[in-house]
Amino acid sequence: MTVHETTSSPAGARGRTAKLTALWRREPVSFLSLVWIVLLAVLVIPPIVILIQMSFSDFAPNGAREGFTLSHYIALADKGFFTALLNSVIFSALATLLSLLIGGVLAWLVERTNSPFKGLAYLTAVVSLGTPYVLYVMSWLYILGRAGPLNSLYRAVTGETGVLFNVYSLSGMILIEGFLWSPLVFLLMSATFRMANAEMEEAARMNGASVVDTIWHVTLKLAWPAILALGLFVFIRNIESFEVPALVGIPGEVKVLTTDIYLSVKDFPPDLGHAASFSVIMLILVAVLLYFYGRISRHADRYASITGKGFRPRPFDLGPGRWIAGAIIIVDFVLVLALPVLALLWMALTPFVTQMRLSMVPNLTLENFSAVLRSPHYLDLAFNTLVVSVAAATGAIVITMVSGWLAARRKPMGGLVDQLTTMPLIFPGIVLGVALLELSLESPFPLYGTIWLIALAYLIRYLPYGMRYSYSGVLQIHRELEEASNVAGASIFQSLRMIVAPLLSPALMAGWLFIFLIASRELSIAVLLAGPRSQVIAVSMLDLWQNGQAGELSALGLLWTLLMVLVASAFRFVEKRQSASAFGGKP
Numbered sequence: 001m002t003v004h005e006t007t008s009s010p011a012g013a014r015g016r017t018a019k020l021t022a023l024w025r026r027e028p029v030s031f032l033s034l035v036w037i038v039l040l041a042v043l044v045i046p047p048i049v050i051l052i053q054m055s056f057s058d059f060a061p062n063g064a065r066e067g068f069t070l071s072h073y074i075a076l077a078d079k080g081f082f083t084a085l086l087n088s089v090i091f092s093a094l095a096t097l098l099s100l101l102i103g104g105v106l107a108w109l110v111e112r113t114n115s116p117f118k119g120l121a122y123l124t125a126v127v128s129l130g131t132p133y134v135l136y137v138m139s140w141l142y143i144l145g146r147a148g149p150l151n152s153l154y155r156a157v158t159g160e161t162g163v164l165f166n167v168y169s170l171s172g173m174i175l176i177e178g179f180l181w182s183p184l185v186f187l188l189m190s191a192t193f194r195m196a197n198a199e200m201e202e203a204a205r206m207n208g209a210s211v212v213d214t215i216w217h218v219t220l221k222l223a224w225p226a227i228l229a230l231g232l233f234v235f236i237r238n239i240e241s242f243e244v245p246a247l248v249g250i251p252g253e254v255k256v257l258t259t260d261i262y263l264s265v266k267d268f269p270p271d272l273g274h275a276a277s278f279s280v281i282m283l284i285l286v287a288v289l290l291y292f293y294g295r296i297s298r299h300a301d302r303y304a305s306i307t308g309k310g311f312r313p314r315p316f317d318l319g320p321g322r323w324i325a326g327a328i329i330i331v332d333f334v335l336v337l338a339l340p341v342l343a344l345l346w347m348a349l350t351p352f353v354t355q356m357r358l359s360m361v362p363n364l365t366l367e368n369f370s371a372v373l374r375s376p377h378y379l380d381l382a383f384n385t386l387v388v389s390v391a392a393a394t395g396a397i398v399i400t401m402v403s404g405w406l407a408a409r410r411k412p413m414g415g416l417v418d419q420l421t422t423m424p425l426i427f428p429g430i431v432l433g434v435a436l437l438e439l440s441l442e443s444p445f446p447l448y449g450t451i452w453l454i455a456l457a458y459l460i461r462y463l464p465y466g467m468r469y470s471y472s473g474v475l476q477i478h479r480e481l482e483e484a485s486n487v488a489g490a491s492i493f494q495s496l497r498m499i500v501a502p503l504l505s506p507a508l509m510a511g512w513l514f515i516f517l518i519a520s521r522e523l524s525i526a527v528l529l530a531g532p533r534s535q536v537i538a539v540s541m542l543d544l545w546q547n548g549q550a551g552e553l554s555a556l557g558l559l560w561t562l563l564m565v566l567v568a569s570a571f572r573f574v575e576k577r578q579s580a581s582a583f584g585g586k587p
Helices: 002-026 028-055 071-077 079-112 118-129 133-144 149-158 170-194 198-206 211-240 243-249 257-266 272-298 319-349 358-363 367-374 376-408 414-426 429-442 451-475 479-487 492-519 537-546 550-583
Strands: 057-059 065-068
Touching (some): 028 272, 028 414, 028 429, 028 451, 071 079, 079 118, 079 170, 079 211, 079 319, 118 170, 118 319, 133 149, 133 170, 133 537, 170 211, 170 319, 211 272, 243 537, 257 272, 257 429, 272 414, 272 429, 319 550, 367 550, 376 414, 376 451, 376 492, 376 537, 376 550, 414 451, 429 451, 451 492
């Protein structure tokens, strides 16, 4: 029996190798699909498996997993879990409504009316989205904090010694998170209103409907599927939010799911079972929400208003009311962009956090900027962040280029490739961080505490984003180009390298830049995975805030934001030249 096993094992291995070689030669696309399914499964399945195992495992004081237990799930029945869950739902729902209200009203004014100052609305959205979340939250903590301008003005006017608004509360979390997501809502809703057919609105107006009636009965009903899908998307992102709950909720003792997971991991000793059971609940919650998001998005075409007839969207003429609309845009600019930037500049230029007073102007200094630029520590942080972001963006785009091609061309097993590539959408950042933290401890490779573990986590998390760029780009490339290449004798891999990749390069470059920018400011993953020598900018910003170094943090954040704007502008310039080269136009 032993002789048979030892002789058959090499023979079996040779047989499997021969079958794979035959598949490679006979059906190279099927072979590529199989390889890609294995690669994607190795990336996205283990985090789910390890989370489930952790949630049912006892842990020794040294963190080693021991026997099976249900105690972590039984412990969820206490009031702490339900309080965190209720706070998460209230926080996410109300912040989503606020974002939809601000972004939706602004999008309608810009796209469907003759309001002035439209460019100001786009400037507000683009610059706000380019600001690291930690920096944006910190600016509002100063504005609404005890020493901030709001409460200082309140005390000066009323003579009171307290505060008008306690920012470290659930209300403060909702307000800041609502402001945080309103620029994205504006950009996405702008596309919806821009393409809305104005004929139905004009027909309603001709029949005597007022502007308000037309908006309520026509505009909103036509845009309802898009609004509902966007609202659900923002709600999911708010459920996963970490920056606002960590910076505002923890000091105010307002627990939500993400901060409960974070505090469980950071506790001593870490309560990994508790964190894992919370993570599994979050995973299920997000998966259910994404299911409904997909159903809503698929049925949105029932409300299409653009037909084969001549179509030209025409804006509402608000008459004198257009200046009221313009004032709303200016107020949004002041609240969402100008005030936060002014607060950051003030903190960066003052030697210590103080109230905004004219008497402090002579004390303004560039010392915080000088300290950041002189410090080799911040140079190391910038290097780590750039390496992690470049590695994650490059890896994600390379993988999703092939995944997008296999899925869009409906190649063998292309549907499974698509599902595996988009599966990381169910992972909140903090949950993926918990899973990869445990995997790195059990891995035979020395990944724990390295920048490569963070890069791997970012790559997994942002695969779905790269997939959308690649998939959409492949759909724009006609099959006949690949077929002509195959007829000319090129292999499938030569066609991918010489035909598909060059034509897809504009979409790939846009996807690379998007992933690079969001990875460079990601906090929820890095805060769990970063070690002493693998710190990144976002984690350093959190540490600076917790240590009371608001001035240095503001200077670092403003310099980093400026660097990202320069990188994005340069990359955009190269992208335009590459697009012109690929399609034969002028750069």
